[in-house]
Amino acid sequence: MFGIGGLPAAEVLLAFFISSSLLSRLGVRRKRLLVDWGKQGARDASQVLANGGVAMMCVAFSPVTHAPLLLAFAAALAAANADTWSTEIGTLARRARSILTFRPVVTGLSGGVSLPGTLAQLGGAAFVASVAYAVHLAPFWPVAIGGVAGGLFDSILGASVQSLRWCPSCARPCETNPHVCGTPTTMFRGLSWVDNDAVNFLATLCGAAVAVLVASHWPNLR
Secondary structure, three states: OHHHHHHHHHHHHHHHHHHHHHHOOOOHHHHHOOOOOOOOOOOOHHHHHHHHHHHHHHHHHHHHOOOOHHHHHHHHHHHHHHHHHHHHHHOOOOOEEEOOOOOEEOOOOOOEEOHHHHHHHHHHHHHHHHHHHHOOOOOHHHHHHHHHHHHHHHHHHHOOOOOEEEEOOOOEEEOOOOOOOOOOOEEEEOOOOOOHHHHHHHHHHHHHHHHHHHHHHOOOOO
């Protein structure tokens, strides 16, 4: 991203990476108690590609097209940041509800939303959009709107098509197989091949697309 997009692209990337890494340190003890979600541990290559793959492709093709791919790049990272901030803050909330049914769900499971998590999502998108605007890479509002749209799309996919499993021993839903108790889990909802990484990739793609659409329909929106 730095090699092709230069310092402005690197600054936007670092805004996402550094802020998300710092937030991951909040409430570590409480997060360790959330044994049902599948987003724990150090990031692996698939998670890196899921969160940064769309942004990377936008930067890679930006020199050979007239499409606003640097705008899409910033919005993809804004969506990733919105989702990460909402996860890191939302998992500290005591109560969460499904974004589709508004029924109570286990805190930390994909598709659950809370007021703190939603506010963090807005803040995460706005933060990356502010940095992109400050370094003259992209206008603020299209990036911010794209970031929020991608974060919401992530929650909707998490509550619908993302695979959710069931632990018969603990009699509770989870996102891992086996469960933390060691019991093999069975499919409970969603598609078996749609995991959190797939959802993150689609969410960043959504954020990039929405930002481009907003900028093309409202060119004066800065």
